[in-house]
Amino acid sequence: MSVDIGIDLGTASVLVYVKGKGVILKEPSVVAFDRDTNSIKAIGEEARLMLGRTPGNIVAVRPLRQGVISDYTVTEKMIKYFVQKAMGRRTFKKPRISICVPSGVTEVERKAVEEATYAAGAREVLLIEEPVAAAIGAGIDISKPCGNMIVDIGGGTADIAVISLGGTVVNTSIKIAGDDFDEAIVRYIRKKHNLLIGDQTAEDIKIKIGTTYPLVEEETMEVRGRNLVTGLPKTITVTSSETEEAFRDATGQIVNAVIGVLEKTPPELSADILDRGIMLTGGGAMLRGLEELIGEKTGINTMTAEEPMKVVAIGTGQYVEFMAGRRDF
Structure with a gap:
């Protein structure tokens, strides 16, 4: 057995x-x-x-x-x-x-x-x-001579690759991912609100109101932490547009890495990617607005796999x- x-x-x-x-x-x-x-x-x-x-x-x-x-x-x-x-x-x-x-x-x-x-x-x-x-898990038949672009954003790394005939043609891996989004929120709230929050609180903010692209309707959330001036516990309200501002640097690096891979892709495969689009996988792909952001910056249709965490x-x-x-x- x-x-x-x-x-x-x-x-x-x-x-x-x-x-x-x-x-x-x-x-x-x-x-x-x-x-x-x-x-x-x-x-x-x-x-x-x-x-x-x-x-x-x-x-x-x-x-x-x-x-x-x-x-x-x-x-x-x-x-x-x-x-x-x-x-x-x-x-x-x-x-x-x-x-x-x-x-x-x-x-x-x-x-x-x-x-x-x-x-x-x-x-x-x-x-x-x-x-x-990620490509196999997302149901893509990677054994065909056809270009598929995968952007897998995990907790510690973002892997971007163009796959054809069962192997990677061009790829890059950057150490910017879910954890960096959390750290960006911690830094931003410390700088703007003089409030120190823990990693788990930062992750909560990211999941509940985090976005990388401006939302139609602003969302807010109450956050508790330690005031750095008085040293006492304090509650503040954080908005979704603040998270977009906090993420800007990290998402910019991911978008640049995607563009970098596209620049190195052979022309035949580039044509395939334009037809088939970019597939986002991994827990980081669940962050709102990433599809729109990558789609806007590259001009290529971007979609997220069905269960991005599991693929x-x-x-x-x-x-x-x-x-x-x-x-x-």
Whole structure:
């Protein structure tokens, strides 16, 4: 009884896809451990709730930074935990695991992901580039000689690639993504309102009223934090147009990266992209106004995949079947 598993090992969350069952697990990639005993206290959602709220001896960390392993042992334990949780205890054979990596990772970083996955109990490990996995998961037939452009915005990196015949033709990976949007909000509110807020509050603002393109109707939200002048807790009201202003720098860099990839694309594939449009995937693609912004700046129709958070995990899980289908010729 061998199982094929696809893991989207993200900076912000880990998704696990099991063949025949779909995406069965989605948890934040956060691990809380006790410094005194060096033991792991919590993994996933439970640990995320501890971020910024722990006593001195317990630390809640994200073992992946910008799509790359920053803490090897913790990552290995985290992968092991998620694999066991996804498969249950009744396994006789080690699983074959496909795992995705950002397109710009170095050989050393790839090796680290591979070794951590083997250490977590994999029989065989396949590494897949994020844009390729995203394209398969979004239901695009990438085996045809036809250009498809994917913009995958995760928590730590944004991967932009033009894919044809099952591989990437032109790609770039920039370390600007969901986490940077959160940081931009924290910086903006500190500068404009003299208020210090935490990362989770910033994420709430981003999800509820965040936009990268001016909205027809202004939206507002009450935000609580610590006043930097008096040092006391304070409540302010933040508007959606303020978030657009806060995001401007980060979204500008993503748009420039998209334009940079389009400039390097061979003309035949450029014509295909103009016909087919640009596909946005990843959690960052759920930020309002990105479609309109990229569409306006490039002049190419831009759309978001159906379940942008899950497409990379689905594509990672289906990659084995996709490759098997291609070997038949």
